[in-house]
Amino acid sequence: MKQFLSISDIPDLPQAIRQVIELKQNPLSNPLIGQGKRMAMVFFNPSLRTRCSTQIAAENLGLKTFTLDVGSQTWPIEFRLNTIMDGKSSEHIKEATMVLSSYFDLIAVRSFPTLKKKEQDLSEFILNSFHQHATVPVINMESATQHPLQSFADAITIKETQITKPKIVLSWTPHPKAIPHSVANSFVEMCRFADYDCVITNPPDYDLNPEITKGIPVIHQQEKAFENADIIYAKNWSSFQHYGQVFKHHREWIINQKKIDLTNHAKFMHCLPVRRNVVVSDEVLDSENSLIQQQVENRVFSAQYVIKKILDHVSS
Amino acid sequence: MKQFLSISDIPDLPQAIRQVIELKQNPLSNPLIGQGKRMAMVFFNPSLRTRCSTQIAAENLGLKTFTLDVGSQTWPIEFRLNTIMDGKSSEHIKEATMVLSSYFDLIAVRSFPTLKKKEQDLSEFILNSFHQHATVPVINMESATQHPLQSFADAITIKETQITKPKIVLSWTPHPKAIPHSVANSFVEMCRFADYDCVITNPPDYDLNPEITKGIPVIHQQEKAFENADIIYAKNWSSFQHYGQVFKHHREWIINQKKIDLTNHAKFMHCLPVRRNVVVSDEVLDSENSLIQQQVENRVFSAQYVIKKILDHVSS
């Protein structure tokens, strides 16, 4: 693997899923592969799960990690070419990535969307600028439109349910704030590459980017979508058409037991953090069918697989 | 030791003190006991001494530490059960501790009191929520009402004076700001468990929580309390009755040489940081009788003992 910007960077996802499940049996079996190597973890936005799991993954392989909390304000980088830098930006992305590429063997980047400038977000402005100018591999720790480390972990969790050909429903849920599309987008992309059957359900105003969902059924009645579902993946996202807006809260889209009763005893998944009794009721989240802890645990192993494959590529 | 929430979690304090004094001779004698293990250090409030000493202690045992500066604002956690999370809190303590318990073998927490909501502070709301929901041991790095790692270090420092049955005076001192009761509370509790003779002196309006001080003499005239003292432990705290208030500064309660002259050549102790010439005069703090550097050094060894005993318990 040359880099990990999106789930499509994994050449054979079903095989990769099987390999991670093997890796989990013995996560410390490659403690030296990263020895003497360093990974920069650049955070433009805060992170708890991704930071911890990615760092643990790297250290399981013997890498040293350096966390750079640059903030969206505190390291004003100029991304445009041929510009006169007499404004707020004190460093150009060319030099920023040159410095990081000099000091580190891998650069992992987290950078959320603006949810205001649609074209800029869709172009993956920040992630792609890092990728374009860096001379070492770049890893996406959640970008404007994707969160592939999460979706790879989810792919593993789904496989571990051992359900044969599960019917998976990605369900929009209520949320008081405007939330990015990245987790939902990467989940849909992951289902396509893993050959998982996926259906999306959301209120009419909340259709995801049609270029990403093309070929995937989108059902605007949640209860109908839940019929015979084996797995419910809950996630909020803001409007794509009315970009970044939250114009109606649709509280009735909460996942509760009554809705789970419509399914085939469906497992419940969510990437966390989750707002209890807004996104999902306590009874569902605390039930035996909830897979959230497994999802959390698999974040380490999916990241470890990605880092290992990139190091393999670098040294080959 | 299953956890370390308060000084009473050490089953036999006099024995533990002797064991730490032995440990100090060779602090790197157990470099592998924590190998492959990780400790999360969660800071809701800033820390210098506690952060450095606890991290060094953990690394002396081979543990890896992860510092999570969550801030009291930046990680708005919901602690109440059965609540609809449509406000500021984006994550529930149940999920927060589940995630930390998945990724770490130990969770150390620092969280100061509100000094406004007395009942909430006294219930040790945050520390106990972590303890209740985590599935791995929790270590108190200073909570709403206690600072047991400090008091354990102080117990060792007192033992190292080699004074037989010292008379110890915990003296309130002036301070311009409202300060928690945690160090004073844990000091009193430590003296009880270590079988040290302790007297408290403070202005009448500054009596500590009577449930903690019961059985310990409280003297409202500082000079009388200092007679025959072998050790003066200086500390400010805000009012407990008029909870969290600083209604009178009592500048005359400063510890200076004139007051030390009333004692039995008393040693001087303070947990730092200390405001010079407000809490204590330069002459006393800089004198040979000041034990502050020993107190600082013993913070490493007390933390190392606690972590080791918890790891021993986990693997037994």
Added chain:
Amino acid sequence: MKQFLSISDIPDLPQAIRQVIELKQNPLSNPLIGQGKRMAMVFFNPSLRTRCSTQIAAENLGLKTFTLDVGSQTWPIEFRLNTIMDGKSSEHIKEATMVLSSYFDLIAVRSFPTLKKKEQDLSEFILNSFHQHATVPVINMESATQHPLQSFADAITIKETQITKPKIVLSWTPHPKAIPHSVANSFVEMCRFADYDCVITNPPDYDLNPEITKGIPVIHQQEKAFENADIIYAKNWSSFQHYGQVFKHHREWIINQKKIDLTNHAKFMHCLPVRRNVVVSDEVLDSENSLIQQQVENRVFSAQYVIKKILDHVSS
């Protein structure tokens, strides 16, 4: 080396430069010299390059590093002696350095000038307070008036050009903000100790501290200074006479190809971060004659040399 406060702490700079060029061949040849030792990296101001390179240098030697982002506001230290600390400062430099000296074997400090209080900046108030009170060696990671780790790296980069007796021009460049004198000062000092021929060029109002530049030609016409130059070192600084002011921007002082054409095919150097098309044009910065990446890489090796020499001294 007992400490590293300024470039003059390197006893024989030409010899040190040769030794670093050897060290670069095998930077991991001393992985155990720092084992069991710890370095505190105290940042009163933000840092990217210095933080990464110094930390990598320390870890190449087996040291553990602890980053303390104290901020210029968040750790209000009292530096004055004999003062009554009833204001904002909660800790005195005496205790702060005592604590750090207890826990660490080396203390590295970064602290920028006020650019307002000239006498205080010139006295190196913060750096010298650390040096004076600490009982372990102190390393300057950029102070009020100096940045010797940068200049040492620059000395190595100049040597690596293999130009015999290069004519070096330190050229003032435009910048929208008030910038410290530290890089320029240390560069001039470094040239003196390395026996490099250096000429300074800047607008008349921007002469550096004459005590530092004495004996070095200062030319107020940039184009004249550039004649026959082999190396152009670009750097902005605010006024020294009208202390800390930027009263005229002199946009015409930008380094562009037309000016490089006046030189002897000069190499271009800058310490970064650099404002493109304000300080230097894209064409020059992106040309083959630009040495900025080598300067970045040499930051690791210069820091590693300094730390190693200090550890050698401590253990001798």
